[in-house]
Amino acid sequence: MAEQQLIASLQTQTPSPSGEIVFIHTRDSNPDHLTLNAHREMQFADAVFYDQAVNTDLIEYIIPVPLSL
Numbered sequence: 001m002a003e004q005q006l007i008a009s010l011q012t013q014t015p016s017p018s019g020e021i022v023f024i025h026t027r028d029s030n031p032d033h034l035t036l037n038a039h040r041e042m043q044f045a046d047a048v049f050y051d052q053a054v055n056t057d058l059i060e061y062i063i064p065v066p067l068s069l
Contacts, residue, residue: 019046022041022045024041024042026058029053029054029055029058030055031060039061043062044063045062048062
């Protein structure tokens with residue numbers, strides 16, 4: 001039974017995810033050098049990924065959204 005369900009689910013066409021990826025970078029990591037568009041993108045992003053080199057002041061521009069599980 002489980003094997004048949006797995007095979008059926010693999011044969012079902014699922015739509016590709018839609019959306020976009022935006023890369024934001026400031027040469028000197030100064031938040032004052034963000035463009036208005038970059039600021040807006042950070043505020044309305046569904047997810048934000050950054051590394052350990054990010055200026056923590058930039059993280060303040062991200063509006064937290066509560067996760068619902």
